[in-house]
Amino acid sequence: MRVRLTVNGRVETADDVWEGESLLYVLRERLGLPGSKNACEQGECGSCTVYLDGLPVCACLVAAGQAEGREVRTVEGLADGDRLDPVQEAFVECGAVQCGFCTPGLVVQAHDLIARVPLPSDAEIREALAGNLCRCTGYEKILDAVRLAAARRAGTSR
Amino acid sequence: MEFLRPVTWAEALAVKAELPEAAPIQGGTDMMVELNFDVRRPVALLDLNRVAELGRWSAEEDGRLRVGAGVTYTRVIAELGEELPGLAQAARTVGSPQIRNRGTVGGNLGAASPAGDSHPPLLAADAVVEVESAARGVRMIPAAEFYLGVKRSALEADELIRAFWTRPADGPQYFSKVGVRNAMVIAVCSFAIALHPAERRVGTGIGSAAPTPRRALAAEEFLAAELDWEAVLDGDDLLDGDAAPGGEAALAPALLRRFGELAAQAASPIDDVRGTADYRRHAIGVMARRTLTWAWNDLRSGTPDRRAD
Numbered sequence: 001m002r003v004r005l006t007v008n009g010r011v012e013t014a015d016d017v018w019e020g021e022s023l024l025y026v027l028r029e030r031l032g033l034p035g036s037k038n039a040c041e042q043g044e045c046g047s048c049t050v051y052l053d054g055l056p057v058c059a060c061l062v063a064a065g066q067a068e069g070r071e072v073r074t075v076e077g078l079a080d081g082d083r084l085d086p087v088q089e090a091f092v093e094c095g096a097v098q099c100g101f102c103t104p105g106l107v108v109q110a111h112d113l114i115a116r117v118p119l120p121s122d123a124e125i126r127e128a129l130a131g132n133l134c135r136c137t138g139y140e141k142i143l144d145a146v147r148l149a150a151a152r153r154a155g156t157s158r
Numbered sequence: 159m160e161f162l163r164p165v166t167w168a169e170a171l172a173v174k175a176e177l178p179e180a181a182p183i184q185g186g187t188d189m190m191v192e193l194n195f196d197v198r199r200p201v202a203l204l205d206l207n208r209v210a211e212l213g214r215w216s217a218e219e220d221g222r223l224r225v226g227a228g229v230t231y232t233r234v235i236a237e238l239g240e241e242l243p244g245l246a247q248a249a250r251t252v253g254s255p256q257i258r259n260r261g262t263v264g265g266n267l268g269a270a271s272p273a274g275d276s277h278p279p280l281l282a283a284d285a286v287v288e289v290e291s292a293a294r295g296v297r298m299i300p301a302a303e304f305y306l307g308v309k310r311s312a313l314e315a316d317e318l319i320r321a322f323w324t325r326p327a328d329g330p331q332y333f334s335k336v337g338v339r340n341a342m343v344i345a346v347c348s349f350a351i352a353l354h355p356a357e358r359r360v361g362t363g364i365g366s367a368a369p370t371p372r373r374a375l376a377a378e379e380f381l382a383a384e385l386d387w388e389a390v391l392d393g394d395d396l397l398d399g400d401a402a403p404g405g406e407a408a409l410a411p412a413l414l415r416r417f418g419e420l421a422a423q424a425a426s427p428i429d430d431v432r433g434t435a436d437y438r439r440h441a442i443g444v445m446a447r448r449t450l451t452w453a454w455n456d457l458r459s460g461t462p463d464r465r466a467d
Contacts, residue, residue, distance in 0.1 A: 001161055019159035019203060020193040041194040043187055043257050044342055055232075055259045061190040062260070063183055065161040066207050109256070130341030131254020 005067045007031060008077030014064070023067045024048045024059035027074060035075040035104045046132030049105035050074045056112045058131075075104035078111060087111045090149035091142075098136035106132045106142060114150045122147075160202035167290075170209050170318055175292040178315035180204040184212075184228055185260035187253065188269045212264065212320070223326060224288070227264025227319045234263065242324065244279035244331030244350050251275055251335050254342055264319045267304065270311035270370075277305065277371030278350035278363030279333050285324040291317040298323070305370035329353035330453035334445040335365070336433075346433040349421065349445035353453050358387045362446070367425035367438045374424035377417055377446065384413055390457050409454055414447045421446035 003014045003026060014030040022041075027033045027050070037047035041060045048059040051073035059072075078085040084092070087110050097103050106129060113120055113128040120128065125146050134142060162180055164170040174180060181200035183189045184207065192198035206212055212228030215238065223241060225234075231249040235258070239246040245263070252258055252275050266276040267287055280301040287299045293316060301322075304312050313319065331352040337343030348365035360381040362374045389407035427438035 019161040020199070022190060022194060042191040043253065046254060046256060049256055056256050057260050058187075058256045060194060061186045061257075063161070063186055063190060063193075063203060063205065065163065065203070066183070066186065066205050068163070127341075128255055131256050 001065065003064050003068050005069065006071045007033065008073055017064045019063075019065065021064045022060050023050070023052070023062040023064050023072070026064045026067070027059060027072070033074050033076050037101050037104055039101065043131075044133070045102070045105070046109060046129075047102050047105040049108040049132065051108065051112070056109055073108075075108055078107065085111060086152050087114070087145070087149040090145040090152065094141050094145040094148055096137060096141040096145035098134075102132060102134040102136075106134065110146045110149060113146065114153055117150075118154045119150055119156070120146070159200065162202050162204045163208055164204070164206070165208050167209055167211055167320065168292075170204065170206060171290060171292040173204060174318050175316045177202055177204075182206055182268060182318060184262045184265040184268070185230065185257075187257050187261040188265060188271075206318070215321075217326075218323070221325060222323050224321050224323050225263065226321050227267070228262055229264070231258035231261050231263070241326035242279070242283070242331075243327055244282055244333050244352055245276060245324075247331075247333040248275040248279045248335070248348070248350065251333070251337075251340075251343070251345075257342075263322060267311065267319050267322065268313070270305055270309050270313075272305075272308055272368060272370055273345045273348075273366040274371065275333075275335065275345060275348065275365065277301070278348050278365040279331065279352070280322065280324070281363030281371055281373050282350040282352040282361035283324045283327070283331065284352075284361055285322050287319060288321045288323060289313055289317045290320050296320075301371075302373055305372070308369050327352065328357075329355045330456035332449040332452045334449050336441045336445070344432065347425070347427065347438045347441050347445075349442055349449055351446070351449040351453050353457060355387060355391055355457060358382055358385075360385070362421065362424075364421065364425050364442060366432075367427040367442050369426070372424065374421040374446070377420035377424060380420055381413075381417055381450070384416075385454070390454075407454075407458055409451060414450065417450055418443035418447040 003017045014026045039045045039047045043058040043061045050059045180202040182204045212226040215225040231252050234249045235246050263276045266274040285301045287304050290296045333350045335348040336346040345366040347367040350363040352361040360378045386407045422439045422443040425442045427435040429435050
């Protein structure tokens with residue numbers, strides 16, 4: 001089947017989509033957007049987190065056909081041209097990236113958190129990131145990065 | 159495989175009547191796992207996301223809430239936390255934020271897993287499931303009659319789940335769940351309680367400790383008869399913020415113990431990868447005592463709201 005959707009502000013069309021296919025597969029394999037990672041395929045790891053009509057979801061658990069006509073924003077759509085999003089900058093600066101596989105999902109999820117909760121508490125950060133698994137850094141630097149990004153966005157730090 | 163995309167409820171029912179093997183998909187958080195892992199290959203996916211009415215809830219004339227099958231856990235928490243505190247607590251334990259943004263109570267009902275987190279609070283609150291087919295119209299199925307076996311429900315092949323109905327809480331409600339961590343956990347077992355003080359009645363729900371979610375009926379009847387409802391309802395025993403939890407209407411240790419025993423006896427758990435039958439029985443007893451204590455203390459202290467008269 002054919003699926004038309006808006007991805008990062010552009011209308012995209014994917015053809016020959018299998019009816020049982022996930023949105024994640026469409027993004028990565030048909031639209032050339034490999035930023036969202038394919039790891040667990042069961043919603044467990046969060047590395048495929050994207051915005052679907054403004055809400056973060058696991059792209060591996062959205063049927064491609066369910067995304068028809070809807071708006072998707074992936075990690076590729078967060079930066080403003082060459083300027084990284086503050087969440088991405090903070091991840092780089094805090095060393096919150098090791099192998100990098102979980103990073104796109106964490107960045108999208110953190111991006112959503114600080115858009116909703118400008119200065120989240122540690123408990124709120126942990127809750128927001130509870131569905132994103134990292135097997136390298138041990139999370140401390142990820143928490144640092146989210147705190148830094150939030151503080152900068154709120155103008156309480158530079 | 160076909161991908162069917164009805165836009166209205168009538169259309170969805172017509173599609174389901176024509177192709178009863180079509181698998182309904184709502185948030186996809188169960189169905190897509192089965193597709194991704196080749197566990198299931200339905201002839202068709204019946205996407206219900208476009209049926210807008212399923213995403214709505216309303217307060218009905220008879221005082222009950224009617225919650226559409228497509229209302230997500232995130233929205234249950236944000237919009238119905240006051241009215242359905244037990245269900246909202248259970249919703250908070252589902253998966254992760256990403257899962258709660260997609261997963262629905264309707265989908266949980268459709269999957270009818272004994273471990274589904276919605277089921278115990280729905281049972282405890284006497285929820286009723288509204289299902290419909292094009293051929294036979296609406297059927298209202300009490301939650302206690304809805305679950306028939308492991309992942310089997312009373313839903314017929316040509317029926318779809320439209321909504322669930324339940325009264326807003328008329329007393330304290332609690333949900334408790336055992337798992338290895340706070341997020342992304344399928345319940346080892348779970349327990350829900352709802353006190354209905356105006357009716358001197360108690361509702362319970364046991365999750366993941368029997369082939370189906372089920373009530374602990376003997377435990378409910380025991381409590382209804384033994385709890386000192388009058389003492390809490392005439393207001394003599396109201397707990398102050400800092401008062402010791404003693405007093406006339408405090409729960410006697412023997413009552414708590416017996417309630418825990420009866421709740422555990424209502425379970426018929428198995429050993430599996432998530433836990434042993436013995437552990438589950440033990441944990442059900444602990445959660446029963448714990449949730450009763452929370453609920454009773456709320457009632458005694460007049461929080462959050464004694465909607466008893």
